[in-house]
Amino acid sequence: MLVLNNIEVKYQNIILVLRGVTIEVPEGKIVSLLGANGAGKSTTLKAISGMLYPDEGKVTDGSIEYNGIRIDGLRTKAIVDMGIVQIMEGRRTLEQLTVQENLIAGAIGRNPTRGELKKDMDRVYSFFPGLKDAKNQTSGYLSGGEQQQLVVGRGLMSHPKLMLLDEASLGLAPLLVKEIYAIIERLNKEENISLLVVEQNAQAALNIADYGYVMENGRIVLDDTGLNLLANEDIKEFYMGLTQVGEKKSYKTIKHYKRRKRWLG
Amino acid sequence: MSTFIQLMISGVAIGLIYALAALGVVVVYKSTKVLNLAPGGLLLICAYIAWTFLVRVNLPIPIALGLAVILAVIIGWVVERVALRPLIGQPILASIILTNMIWFFFRGTTFLFWGGNPRMFPSWLSGRPTINIYGIGIPEIMIWCIIVSILSITALVIYFKFTRSGLAMRVTAEDVVVAENLGINITRVYSYTWVICLLLFLITAFFVGSIQGISQDLDFIGVYGVIVALLGGLESFPGAIIAGLVIGIVQSLTGGYLAGVLGGGIAETTPFIVMFLVSFFRPYGFFGLERIERI
Numbered sequence: 001m002l003v004l005n006n007i008e009v010k011y012q013n014i015i016l017v018l019r020g021v022t023i024e025v026p027e028g029k030i031v032s033l034l035g036a037n038g039a040g041k042s043t044t045l046k047a048i049s050g051m052l053y054p055d056e057g058k059v060t061d062g063s064i065e066y067n068g069i070r071i072d073g074l075r076t077k078a079i080v081d082m083g084i085v086q087i088m089e090g091r092r093t094l095e096q097l098t099v100q101e102n103l104i105a106g107a108i109g110r111n112p113t114r115g116e117l118k119k120d121m122d123r124v125y126s127f128f129p130g131l132k133d134a135k136n137q138t139s140g141y142l143s144g145g146e147q148q149q150l151v152v153g154r155g156l157m158s159h160p161k162l163m164l165l166d167e168a169s170l171g172l173a174p175l176l177v178k179e180i181y182a183i184i185e186r187l188n189k190e191e192n193i194s195l196l197v198v199e200q201n202a203q204a205a206l207n208i209a210d211y212g213y214v215m216e217n218g219r220i221v222l223d224d225t226g227l228n229l230l231a232n233e234d235i236k237e238f239y240m241g242l243t244q245v246g247e248k249k250s251y252k253t254i255k256h257y258k259r260r261k262r263w264l265g
Numbered sequence: 266m267s268t269f270i271q272l273m274i275s276g277v278a279i280g281l282i283y284a285l286a287a288l289g290v291v292v293v294y295k296s297t298k299v300l301n302l303a304p305g306g307l308l309l310i311c312a313y314i315a316w317t318f319l320v321r322v323n324l325p326i327p328i329a330l331g332l333a334v335i336l337a338v339i340i341g342w343v344v345e346r347v348a349l350r351p352l353i354g355q356p357i358l359a360s361i362i363l364t365n366m367i368w369f370f371f372r373g374t375t376f377l378f379w380g381g382n383p384r385m386f387p388s389w390l391s392g393r394p395t396i397n398i399y400g401i402g403i404p405e406i407m408i409w410c411i412i413v414s415i416l417s418i419t420a421l422v423i424y425f426k427f428t429r430s431g432l433a434m435r436v437t438a439e440d441v442v443v444a445e446n447l448g449i450n451i452t453r454v455y456s457y458t459w460v461i462c463l464l465l466f467l468i469t470a471f472f473v474g475s476i477q478g479i480s481q482d483l484d485f486i487g488v489y490g491v492i493v494a495l496l497g498g499l500e501s502f503p504g505a506i507i508a509g510l511v512i513g514i515v516q517s518l519t520g521g522y523l524a525g526v527l528g529g530g531i532a533e534t535t536p537f538i539v540m541f542l543v544s545f546f547r548p549y550g551f552f553g554l555e556r557i558e559r560i
Contacts, residue, residue: 053354054442080448088446094439097432105436108429109448158448 001027001194002048002084002162007062007072009040009047009218011055017043019218020062025162025196030188032197032205032226034239035215041198042089044215045164048196049086050076066162080109083161089198090170091147093154095140099131102139102150106157124153127183145176152184162194163187169201177204184208202239206230214239267401272521273514278407280513281414282472286490287497287505288421289465294499295438296458298357299349303364304466305487306371307344311337311463312470312479313379319387326389333467341463345456353455372484383480391475410472417468418506421461425502430457438500485533492540498550508551512536 002025009018018040025031035041046052047059050071064072071079094102103121112120125132128149134142139150148168155163165184169177185208187193199205206212209226214235222229229235286304293301314336318329348367352360375381385391393405425431437444437454445451470479473486493512497504512535520532543550 076445077448092443094436096439106447108433
């Protein structure tokens with residue numbers, strides 16, 4: 001469905017952020033993209049959704065194809081119309097507007113009729129019942145979890161076929177993270193929305209992912225099915241902080257990993 | 266007492282007119298974050314265009330006003346498309362300075378085409394009789410001023426609150442990146458803002474022109490518009506309206522009571538004095554936008 005073919009992204013024509021990233025998101029699947037801060041995860045999503053230009057970034061090499069059509073270089077509006085929506089990092093609700101207005105704003109680009117709009121909103125409320133009770137509240141006063149629900153719901157209003165989810169767990173309590181991801185899994189199963197999930201919370205993302213990629217320094221260093229990644233020793237150690245209990249850590253093992261990582265990266 | 270009431274009513278009328286000009290500035294500032302310094306020149310061109318259709322070509326009133334509206338829309342669209350759109354993404358100061366140049370450009374245009382001579386609108390509005398209510402004489406034009414301003418403000422509020430393109434504008438005003446992300450056509454929003462701005466200026470220009478005649482002094486009303494917008498907090502509709510009323514009433518009262526003592530120029534100076542005093546205590550104007558912080 002979505003294929004990133006060896007893309008390279010530069011900011012301001014100088015800062016090379018992505019150096020050859022190849023990712024594939026098959027139809028109806030959940031793919032997760034993991035990595036530490038500054039690895040280039042968000043940049044990858046912005047490259048797909050056409051949101052690089054506010055930061056003066058550009059896809060300088062490679063191609064992004066969506067259902068066989070090249071979409072790198074298109075305006076965000078065109079990409080949203082094709083059915084790709086990005087849920088931005090950091091819960092960017094429109095805080096002066098009410099919940100309902102936020103949702104309508106998500107549908108403006110499609111210009112639906114009143115009836116369609118009503119139906120779409122009911123669909124969002126059925127996934128996020130909490131929003132319905134708060135629909136006339138100013139969204140800036142919602143709790144963090146509700147705000148995250150709202151931005152996902154707002155993305156849903158544009159009838160996406162592919163949703164790019166950026167750090168949905170950021171700053172949320174573990175229970176809320178679980179709740180959000182449960183709903184995201186439902187979106188995938190019930191509405192057949194493909195998902196590309198960017199996360200630092202590897203556990204949360206890999207639990208629902210069919211396939212996962214690990215990024216470092218603008219490159220993909222590891223890719224495997226979600227289950228395999230969860231079982232991977234390196235992932236366990238570096239992204240989940242799990243080590244074999246009771247064993248002493250020695251510098252030797254770390255060195256070993258570093259060497260291997262340089263090889264991969 | 267009757268002088269006081271008379272002065273108050275004309276102050277309210279003038280204040281609402283200032284508020285309309287200020288709303289033009291506020292609308293543009295809200296969605297594009299560009300402080301519009303051009304109202305002076307734009308008011309001039311609007312007034313001269315309306316005059317041309319009403320007096321020079323001497324069309325029937327509805328047709329003439331309709332044509333003036335159409336031309337104002339076109340000017341607004343062209344200004345955004347030709348002058349400001351290429352500067353999107355550049356430092357905002359460039360756009361602000363450009364609006365200043367737009368002011369002088371249109372001012373120059375009026376000299377070029379109309380010779381810069383003072384003109385008068387036909388007297389069917391300004392020449393109407395003074396109405397007597399309980400012994401207080403109120404010129405009818407002031408009443409029309411108040412009615413039309415209130416109607417335009419209401420229309421503006423309804424547009425922003427209840428229509429989809431109004432919502433798109435509020436989204437853009439709040440967060441351009443989110444607006445783009447949601448698939449809102451931002452360049453169209455920018456065009457609409459300038460068109461709305463020009464329509465507001467046309468109404469302002471028409472009434473001011475009817476009251477004091479069309480001359481290069483209209484420039485000054487534009488400056489007042491910017492001042493009123495600043496006083497109101499630049500992002501707030503109620504702020505602009507209240508600031509407009511304050512400036513209008515203060516100006517009218519000082520003009521009525523103090524002009525004899527301090528000389529005729531005092532009425533023109535008071536807006537600046539008020540602005541100066543207010544900026545001591547509230548540098549962000551009456552109503553800066555409140556940022557929501559959850560704790």
